[in-house]
Amino acid sequence: MTAIATSVLALAGCASTPAATTAPKTSVSGSIVVDAAASLTGIFDEIATDFKKSHPGVTITFNYGGSSALATSIVSGAPVDLFASASPATMKTVTDANLAKGTPTTFVSNTLEIAVPAGNPGKITGLADFADASKKIAICAPEVPCGAAAVAVFAATGIKDKPDTLVPDVKTALTQVSLDEVDAALVYHTDVLAAGSKVQGIAFPEAQKAINNYLIAPISSSKNLALAAAFETFILGKDGTAVLKRAGFTIIG
Amino acid sequence: MADLRERRGSGIPGILWIPAGIALAFLVLPLVALIGQVPWAQLGQIIATSDIGQSLGLSLGCGIAATAVSLVLGVPLAWVLARSSDWHPAIRRTLRALVIVPLVLPPVVGGVALLLLLGRHGLIGQFLNSWFNIQLPFTTPAVIISEAFVAMPFLVLAVEGALRAADRRLEDAAETLGASRWMIFRRVTLPLVAPGVVAGAVLCFARALGEFGATITFAGNFPGVTRTMPIAAYLALETSPPAAYVISLVLLVVSVGVLFALRDRWVSGLSS
Numbered sequence: 001m002t003a004i005a006t007s008v009l010a011l012a013g014c015a016s017t018p019a020a021t022t023a024p025k026t027s028v029s030g031s032i033v034v035d036a037a038a039s040l041t042g043i044f045d046e047i048a049t050d051f052k053k054s055h056p057g058v059t060i061t062f063n064y065g066g067s068s069a070l071a072t073s074i075v076s077g078a079p080v081d082l083f084a085s086a087s088p089a090t091m092k093t094v095t096d097a098n099l100a101k102g103t104p105t106t107f108v109s110n111t112l113e114i115a116v117p118a119g120n121p122g123k124i125t126g127l128a129d130f131a132d133a134s135k136k137i138a139i140c141a142p143e144v145p146c147g148a149a150a151v152a153v154f155a156a157t158g159i160k161d162k163p164d165t166l167v168p169d170v171k172t173a174l175t176q177v178s179l180d181e182v183d184a185a186l187v188y189h190t191d192v193l194a195a196g197s198k199v200q201g202i203a204f205p206e207a208q209k210a211i212n213n214y215l216i217a218p219i220s221s222s223k224n225l226a227l228a229a230a231f232e233t234f235i236l237g238k239d240g241t242a243v244l245k246r247a248g249f250t251i252i253g
Numbered sequence: 254m255a256d257l258r259e260r261r262g263s264g265i266p267g268i269l270w271i272p273a274g275i276a277l278a279f280l281v282l283p284l285v286a287l288i289g290q291v292p293w294a295q296l297g298q299i300i301a302t303s304d305i306g307q308s309l310g311l312s313l314g315c316g317i318a319a320t321a322v323s324l325v326l327g328v329p330l331a332w333v334l335a336r337s338s339d340w341h342p343a344i345r346r347t348l349r350a351l352v353i354v355p356l357v358l359p360p361v362v363g364g365v366a367l368l369l370l371l372g373r374h375g376l377i378g379q380f381l382n383s384w385f386n387i388q389l390p391f392t393t394p395a396v397i398i399s400e401a402f403v404a405m406p407f408l409v410l411a412v413e414g415a416l417r418a419a420d421r422r423l424e425d426a427a428e429t430l431g432a433s434r435w436m437i438f439r440r441v442t443l444p445l446v447a448p449g450v451v452a453g454a455v456l457c458f459a460r461a462l463g464e465f466g467a468t469i470t471f472a473g474n475f476p477g478v479t480r481t482m483p484i485a486a487y488l489a490l491e492t493s494p495p496a497a498y499v500i501s502l503v504l505l506v507v508s509v510g511v512l513f514a515l516r517d518r519w520v521s522g523l524s525s
Binding site for chain 2: 066068069072136138141143144163164165166167168172175176179180181
């Protein structure tokens with residue numbers, strides 16, 4: 001009990017320390033928590049590393065997860081300063097609760113891609129193979145953004161998909177692909193790039209019918225809106241967009 | 254005996270009431286908060302429109318099957334562990350640690366481990382696939398395997414504890430009367446440790462019902478095949494939290510009901 005109390009005090013002390021005195025060039029200081037869609041994992045860390053070069057002394061903590069779960073936690077009062085969601089619908093959860101500061105910015109988009117194990121052992125050629133019951137197929141559950149996009153693509157193309165499993169997030173799908181337990185999964189282009197050599201991607205023309213937009217907004221209940229806004233501006237600036245582009249995102253605006 | 258107990262009252266030192274009360278509140282209040290969020294007005298409608306019934310049936314069926322598997326395999330393992338006092342301590346400790354591994358392993362990692370063992374390219378799975386054309390991932394048996402993997406240690410630990418506390422002289426007496434080893438196990442040892450077996454089975458069943466991580470990774474999620482209640486609740490939370498609260502409530506009520514029913518039946522059956 002004492003140990004917990006001490007560490008809480010230490011944390012509180014950290015947060016209130018005026019770091020600005022050691023960073024004369026900038027007006028922002030302190031720390032923020034950024035909730036970001038799971039597909040931004042690692043990418044925002046890289047942007048934050050660049051950001052800290054010009055803003056020494058600031059602390060940015062990331063919490064990556066499914067956008068809907070993150071939005072739910074923000075509405076439930078999680079202390080978050082900046083939120084990047086993988087779909088307009090999940091950002092709407094936050095704006096409906098009047099928790100977004102200003103209008104959220106649509107900053108990047110992501111395109112669906114077929115992920116297959118290295119070497120494509122299931123001999124997948126296109127989206128039509130998702131209707132083949134003899135192939136092992138993983139698709140995101142319709143409740144999560146990647147699944148909503150999959151539903152949109154199948155509805156637009158009239159392909160009757162026959163999945164073996166409806167995964168709760170992209171990472172589960174990629175685990176099953178990389179272990180060659182499924183022949184194909186429908187994920188995003190950036191996920192395929194991030195998955196490494198055990199997964200390869202097959203682009204398909206129908207993906208244009210379900211492009212996924214990402215939105216970002218500071219959270220109005222933030223105690224450090226200055227830093228949240230500064231980091232958001234940096235993400236949307238040339239340094240941030242360069243990192244996002246390299247990860248496979250399409251830059252908007 | 255009864256008089257003595259009555260005179261002593263509960264025999265609980267006053268100071269223990271405070272932490273005991275905090276512990277109970279700590280365990281129960283989150284459930285109270287959850288139940289407070291249940292949309293009672295829409296309860297019937299949510300249950301009717303969602304496929305809760307299907308998920309519940311699957312959850313109960315797989316939970317009972319996983320408990321049965323754990324009983325058949327876990328009780329003998331507990332017996333071996335409890336009676337391994339003649340073995341080298343290092344072997345004994347290693348064995349006991351290995352039994353606990355599934356408890357320590359994050360369930361999702363456990364699911365990946367099961368894929369690596371039993372998947373179509375797994376250590377054993379590749380032979381199941383090429384020799385018998387059996388592919389376990391994404392099937393209902395895979396749900397039972399995932400649940401048994403994470404839940405069996407609870408049963409093994411409970412039964413082993415009961416076996417070690419049991420009076421072995423009763424077994425010795427049976428032996429001098431000419432009973433075979435199997436008969437001693439069945440007629441003396443097992444009835445002696447029955448409360449431990451029931452407690453272990455209850456823990457095991459409860460853990461199996463709540464299993465999520467290993468199941469979704471190894472068995473996947475498909476309505477009617479592998480979508481158990483915890484997975485249904487998790488997905489409902491994404492789009493419609495009230496439905497998730499209802500699913501949790503149904504799972505809670507049914508599992509508590511099943512546990513009470515089984516316990517009453519078993520325990521009364523034993524004492525009569």
